[in-house]
Amino acid sequence: MTKNKIPVTIVTGFLGAGKTTLLNGLIEAHPQTKFAIIENEFGDIPIDQELVINAKDGIFEMSNGCICCSLNTELGELLRKLSDDAYQFDHLIIETTGIAEPDGIAAAFVGANKATRFYLDGTICLADARDIVKNLQERGEAIKQVSFADLIVLNKTDLVDMPEREMAIAHIKKFNAEAPVIETQYGKLPPESLKLQAYDGLKLENTLLNPQHHHHHNELVAHSFEFGAPLLADKFEHWINMLLFLSGYQIYRIKGILQLEGESHKVVFQSVRSNSKIDLGSQWQPGEIRKSKIVFIGHNIKKEPLEKGLKGCMKRT
Secondary structure, three states: OOOOOEEEEEEEEOOOOOHHHHHHHHHHHOOOOOEEEEEOOHHHOOOOHHHEEEEEOOEEEEOOOOEEEEOOOOHHHHHHHHOOOOOOOOEEEEEOOOOOOHHHHHHHHOOOOOOOOEEEEEEEEEEEOOOHHHHHHHOHHHHHHHHHOOEEEEEOHHHOOHHHHHHHHHHHHHHOOOOOEEEOOOOOOOHHHHOOOOOOHHHHHHHOOOOOOEEEEOOEEEEEEEEOOOEOHHHHHHHHHHHHHHHOOOEEEEEEEEOEOOOOEEEEEEEEOOEEEEEEEEEOOOOOOOOEEEEEEEEOOOHHHHHHHHHOOEOOO
């Protein structure tokens, strides 16, 4: 349930992609929204001391209604501070450093006991149209940022010609075929970009990749499976928990719509690293073909053990 919870957007992207410019544009485009902003690199926030109306525990309240703070401590501790009734805001944005891997931050919001005041709405990745091809060829951080994103913003498109833009998008799609790509200048985004709902069960049902898709680039792998036999809930829970316990450091994200034996609803399973969550989705409709779809994204993960493990969770006839 996300009712009365505060949405969280993670903004990532390699060095110089324009994250702070995008952040300022989002604030300007939503004048009625009070944001809390966490930055890894606090020096990037152009704080004018005259705009600071209150500062406590490293959290700066601004005259424009926003709250700014630095991720110079554990994220969980900072979230607990922001959960204090003294801080009232509508949306939390976390801007990562240019070489950060966003899955580590996203993991703080996935799981039954994680950040109960917040829910993860999605991750936006900025890509510099001039440099993204080179970055994806040379930098593992750029690959992880693109592959994990729910929305990719190809920025600075005014600085390249059409063939370069097309090449940039083609390279991005090699690593993330699901996420929409928005071409922009100066990081300007449509207002609805803050409503990604990437972890919403119904949204996931409508966007999950086609079955049996897999790709392999620089050891970053995505494997998708689709199968009609129902899964046994206890077997799947045991297997997936063991998989994430033993290999969670390799698996960046799992997204699945599952058919469980005896369950009248679709079951939505998602994980970030070793943190996971299960929700009930929509009901299976009369006449609807019941099947499971699940996608694994990670570092050098093998398809065959995953397929064997899933089959081991199926009902024996």
